[in-house]
Amino acid sequence: MTNTEIFSTQTIRQRIDVLLNQGEALTASARADIVALGTAATPELIRILEDRKLWDDQAPGEGFAPIYAAEILGEIGDPDALDALYVAFRKVDRDAILDDALTDAIRAYGQAAIPAGLRALESWDDPFLADLAFLFSELNTSPANQVEGAEQLGLHDPELHRKALQVLLKFFIKYPVPGAELLANFGDPVAVDALSVAMDRYIASAKDDPKYRRPIFALADAIKQLGGALRGEQKGAIMRLKANRSASEVALDKLHAKDSADDSQTVKKDRHLGRNEPCWCGSGRKYKRCHLNDDLAESPDEA
Structure with missing residues (x-):
């Protein structure tokens, strides 16, 4: 017997209409x-x-009705809701609370959210690529990142994992700096070669210019996190950039990062890069409201 047979249409409507009446004061009960x-x-x-x-x-529910609707859809986990969640996610203002709720709701589906995300990408193409890449990087599909209940979420499907990785690599090609950190979050060592090639491009463009310090460090850090090793010339470039740090950069490092035990390696920050996570710069603001746009604008061709 399905839930629609257990609950009458009137009961369903009455319970959900509470979202329009209570607003932010929605009770736990x-x-x-x-x-x-349920579904x-x-x-x-x-x-x-x-x-x-x-x-x-100013609407009924004071704007909280769709926020709670998104949260509850994520909690229920009905696959039939994913397309609607993605449509709303594409339209919502990135500074809105609803954006956070939609992100968390989609993320709650785990790898099961990937097929609907790929369908959305086909419809919206590149303008949606960055948003989708951030979501996919947080689905933790790699075996090393499995969580309790992973089998129920379909997290062991290698084909879905491969498709998610393709989206992340496509994003990385366009935006190497945040893309590198998303690949590290995703956790698939297959990405190491692409990261290493991009790091070489940055080093060739940098000519020890300090403005390339963070991109090169981000790429090196991602390579390390995925179990890769830096080559001699890559280690040398990092050592030169560290030696050329300004006093303000040194102070910032002391405040917001831990120095690596190996001086030829990069600084590793204890954080998970997500649009709604604290920005890497230490400002306390969400990444999407701080340095995300700047990072998307960075390119090795700017030298």
């Missing part, structure tokens, strides 16, 4: 009642999520 509906709640939750008028803080 009211939320639990909606979650208990029977999906159509009504999608209805709320897709109503752009409800995204406004």
Whole structure:
């Protein structure tokens, strides 16, 4: 017996309409009642999520109805909701709370979110590439990153893993700096060769210019995290850039990073790069609201 047979249409609508009445003050019990509906709640939750008028803080629910709808859809985990979650994710303002809720909801699906993401990428193409790359990097599909319940999420599917990696590599080719860190997050050593080639390009362009210090360090760090090794000329470039650091750069390193035990290696930061995570610079702001656009603009061709 399905949830739609257990709960009447009236019961489903009454429970979900609470989102429009309580706003930010949604009680834990009211939320639990909606979650208990299971997949029977999906159509009504999608209805709320897709109503752009409800995204406004002057609308019924004070703008919180779609936020709670996204969160609950992620908790229920109905695959039929993924397309709607991606559509909303594509349209939402990146500074909105709803963006955070949608990111977390899609991420909760694990690798099961990949097929719908690939369909979305076919429709929106490159403008959606960066957003999708960040999401895919956080799905932790590699065997070393498996979590409890991974089999239920379909995280062992090698074909989905391969497709997600292709998206990340495509993003990396366009945006090597954040792309390197996303590949490191994803955890597949297959990416080491591509990272090494990109690092060589940056070194050739840099000519020991300090402005290339972070891109080169980011690439080296990603190579290390994936189990790769730096070649002699790559280690030498890092040593030269470290030696040429300004006083302000040295101070920043002391504040926001731990020096590597091997001076020929890069600085490793204890963080996970995500759009909603604290920025690498230590400002305390979310990465998407701080240095993300700057990192996307960096290119080895700028020398």
